[in-house]
Amino acid sequence: MKKVYFLIIILSAVMSVDAATIAYWELDGTAWNGLDSVGSYNLTEVGNGIDSTSRGTITAPDLSLWDGANDSLTNPKATFFSSTAYYLPNSGDGALHDSTFDLALDKSFTVEGWFKPSQASSRYIVGVRQADSSVYGGNYKGWSVAGNTSGLTFYLDGAAGAGNGISVTSGAITNDIHHFAAVWDATAYKAMLYVDGILKNEVAGSANWTLHRGGSLMIGARKTAETTYEYYTGAIDEIRFSDVVLAPENFLNGSVSVPEPFTVALLAIGSLALIKKK
Secondary structure, eight states: OOEEEEEEEEEEEOOOOOOTTTEEEEOOOOSSSOOSSSOOOEEEEEETTTTESSSSSOSSSOOOOOOGGHHHSSTTTHHHHHHEEOTTTTTTTTGGGGGGGGGBBTBBBBEEEEEEEEEEEOOEEEEEEOGGGGGGTTOOOOEEEEEEEEEEEEEEOOOSSOOOOOOEOOOOSSSSOEEEEEEEEETEEEEEEEEEEEEEEEEOOOTTTTSSSOOOOSSEEEEEEEEEEEEEOOOEEEEESSSSOOGGGGGTTTTTTOOOOOOEEEEEEEEEEEEEEE
């Protein structure tokens, strides 16, 4: 007589979003998507006579894994910036100021994304270091990530006076699409800059920083006057802001990273038949 036993094994693996992610802008070049797919930090497009958020909704994200020099093939939906930019309305407007993205001495953060500059002069990929921050925190205080065909600079300044800013530079990079991660570690009191998951440089914060500094969050430019912008020229893709110090393996191009804010669930059901003779 044969007895057949069926053992049903359910395997479930769930990769959930990182709760530390505050905002994630996909920046799909095929459609305007300045909408924050994590929260309510929706951006406004400026430049070329445009100043409106009525640009539709976010389309399917580019979930391709990072593939080094071939990223232009596997990650083709980057937005090309030239004379346009995105900014967060009211983020630098006095009493209405939202300090989420500001530089605070006791608040760590990681800002990351992909970029490919097309000009030799340095221009601003993302940051809150804008001229209009004079209403809240002084002109050009805060942080910014600027890039050109020679490298990246992560600049921070949390002081009241002049001459206390620090610059974290990457050194020379190849003229291709690269992933960057700029990190402010409030506990260690230092700034770090990564390119393609590799730490390029780190610099201690100034002892003269005593204030909370910031301005209008902007992607693709720096605002130098009420209607004047220093526009970035090149590709930018998938900007993410997290309120913690992320390790390289948790970057968007990391080995265990899941592009935010999407939750990926994998479910495998198998059966094992054990046949026992009696």
